[in-house]
Amino acid sequence: MLSRRRLLLSRSIKSESWLEASQVHFRRFRSSDSRQRSRNSSYPPQAFPGNQRGGRFNPQRVMKEKKGHILNGFSVRDASDTLLIMEKQVRKWADLPHVHRRLELFGVPRTDVQPILSIFAREVSSGLLRDPVEQNKYHVERFVITPKELNRGLLLDQILTQLFYSWASHTEQQEVLLKSVSRSTLEQISYLYSTADMSYPADLYPKARSMRRKVIMHVGPTNSGKTHTALRALAAAKTGVYAGPLRLLAHEIWDRLNKGQIVPLGMDPDADSEPDITTNMDIIQDSVSRPTVRKGGKAKYARECNLRTGEEFRIVSEYASLMSCTVEMTSLGLPVEVAVVDEIQLLADPERGSAWTSAVLGLPAEELHLCGEEVAVPIVQALLKDTDDELFINRYERLTPLVVQDKSLEGDFSRVQKGDCLVAFSRSGIFALKDKVEQTTGLRCAVAYGRLPPEIRAEQAALFNDPHSGYDVMVGSDAIGMGLNLKIKRIIFETLRKFDGNVERALSVSQIKQIAGRAGRYGLHGEPGGFVTTLHAHDLPMLRSVIPCQPDPIMFAGISPTLAWAEGVLQALPMGTSHRTLLEVAPYVSNVRPPCRACVPSKVEERSRFVETHAKHMKLYDRLLIGGAPMNWRDPLAVEFAARLCQIYNEKIQVPILQALRVGPCLDALESVEGMMSGGKSAAGAPSQGLAILEVLHKSLVLYLWLSFRLPVAFYQSEEAFALKERTEKALDWCLLNMSKRVADRQPATFGLGIPSEAADDVEYRRTPATRYQDESKRELGVKYAKMLNSERRNARSQR
Helix, strand or coil, X not given: CHHHHHHHHHCCCCXXXXXXXXXXXXXXXXXXXXXXXXXXXXXXXXXXXCCCCCCCCCCCCCCCCXXXXXXXXCCCCCHHHHHHHXXXXXXXXXXXXXXXXXXXXXXXXXXXXXXXXXXXXXXXXXCHHHCHHHHHHCCHHHCCCXXXXXXXXXXXXXXXXXHHHHHHHXXXXXXXXXXXXCXXXXXXXXXXXXXXXXXXXXXXXXXHHCCCCEEEEEECXXXXXXXXXXXXXXXXXXXXXXXXXXXXXXXXXXXXXXXXXXXXXXCCCCCCCCECCCCCCCCCXXXXXXXXXXXXXXXXXXXXXXXXXXXXEEECCCCCCEEEEEHHHCCCCCCEEEEEECCHHHHHXXXXXXXXXXXXXXXXXXXXXXXXXXXXXXXXXXXXXXXXXXXXXXXXXXXXXXXXXXXXXXXXHHHCCCCEEEECCCHHHHHHHHHHHHHHHCCEEEEECCCCCHHHHHHHHHHHHCCCCCEEEEEECHHHHCCCXXXXXXXXXXXXXXXXXXXXXXXXXXXXXXXXXXXXXXXXXXXXCEEEEECCHHHHHHHXXXXXXXXXXXXXXXXXXXXXXXXXXXXXXXXXXXXXXXXXXHHHCCCCCXXXXXXXXCCHHHHHHHHHHHCCCCCHHXXXXXXXXXXXXXXXXXXXXXXXXXXXXXXXXXXXXXXXXXXXXXXXXXXXXXXXXXXXXCCCCHHHHHHHHHHHHHHHHHHHHHHHCCCCCCCCCHHHHHHHHHHHHHHHHHHHHHCCCCHHHCCCCCCCCXXXXXXXXXXXXXXXXXXXXXXXXHHHHHHHHHHHHHHHHHHHHHCC
């Protein structure tokens, strides 16, 4: 009863996918700074008295590489090798203890696991998959392992399990298997296999299937102007939506549409208009012709547009005909005239790709514009093969040349020049480069990396772009590759390898080209063209060989299970099934046809352990929501805060933000930094110490806001969280500005260019719909009733 009550209280936002509501909207664009965090890391207590954790925080500590999957070790020359690899490895796979345990968790009785696996391994190793008839029966085209796969052993484990369930569920095969295993076992296998089926994702979107859409792809490299026409079409549409990868991009589109800075398609730009070179969008900036993205807005071009991201709504009008949002927040139930989906190649992203796939298949738009890289074209063509949509492809070339320099810096930081951007892939590496450049050259460095809030990254970019700010060099991670407008003349790679959370790997062609392409943005420099080189000589040959190459091909489009799917699968699994077992059904059992692949969030072990510990008694919707929340699952402070949220939610239903933050050092750190900002005393390392804790505080506030839009009655103090978030951003800004200064030279908070306030947007809006609080008394009554039932449930558990 309590679960039903909570369901009614929480469903203010319906999600087409239970993972759609749990994507991290900027997770994939942060640096891999997990290397320097440890499980028992702590922050220096000297500068911030609120931190009661002993020890010293060591940002240079490196995470040990994880052991690879037990099936790793085989080589792949081509995707066509997959069936032969399955044939050779199946006996080893069938004997693995974890395979046996998984089948037991999926409902296969222990006594039947060994017999049925032995029969399966014998048939596959004897050439089952060589027969074209059998290949067609089991749809073997979905089993693909390529030389580029990072986790081959894990993928082989998944596809062998998928083949097993398909094989064991086939009617003819079951007649043979009945001689060795029980009928109830085969019924359980077939029931789970049919319930978990995800072979026709396009059918999940009846509104899109009821219309014949015109799909227009705009593809090209970075700095090719590929989103230009799409955004003008959106500005001219009666109804429309922009769906982007980052909150910064969604906010920019929202701001420009409301101010009339984008000239609608079909309208001529004014002769006296001035181009805006500060845009983060990949558009054509031509200072000679009349610009279609203007520096100043004009009323005749203005369109009412609302904003919707994972952590914030901005409602200009209840009747606004346009919406700008992050991809995960795109509504797939409202027909529109024009939709623009940016960075379409991200549909292959293991974390967030399913949101792009859902947008391609499910957006009910008469005209759907997909902007991104050329490598996405074959996958989109395959996705739309059965949808009866028209597909048009417009290709664009880079507007300025990109030149690989003949020499590296050879480790000599004195060669760093104004307009350079040094790229590293860890937080500690970024600050080490910043210190070295400033000490060697006297040039001050702005920084941009994934753990910084988007607002602070934008502020640092503005400092770098302003010739009078004193910040002449940028040091950043791969976060500079998307969403930031940077006047970079030269990109310098500190390394061409990156730690991916498990092992250190070479950057892909796509990653290198995405970052290198930020040099020499069209319209931002007096002379056209950008340059790229490396810090060390041994990396330069690889860079030189990669830049002319085509990006790595995309092999699949990610799809995620829906809430209805999860509810059905849970019914097909044994009673008491763990959260992890539920998450593993999609990649290990579901029948997913090419070009799709089932996606599950990263850190499944950490997420599942947290849910089982802190959210075990919540309803399914809440467990999936918490398990997919945007947080760093390896940061002890972040996990501690999330656990505190769950504890208060379980006990009291409603979660006050200050009560949740009372445990831990974050609030004390904020107050300490604010004291320093006002001219108080500060220790030598105070800004860097404060920065680390404030980053965690900001992420915690984002998590609370994220939950407040999905469980608004429980996480009801969104305004208080927004106020704390703005205070934290100002404190973060002060820390970054003062990290390079001696203590005696530190200045009280003036914030230089300053973080834009809400008033600076110059667009009137509110954060909640007008109808949100009309029935507040009834909802408060519902909360009281839910608390009463919660208490009765706890008493019943204690009496068992």
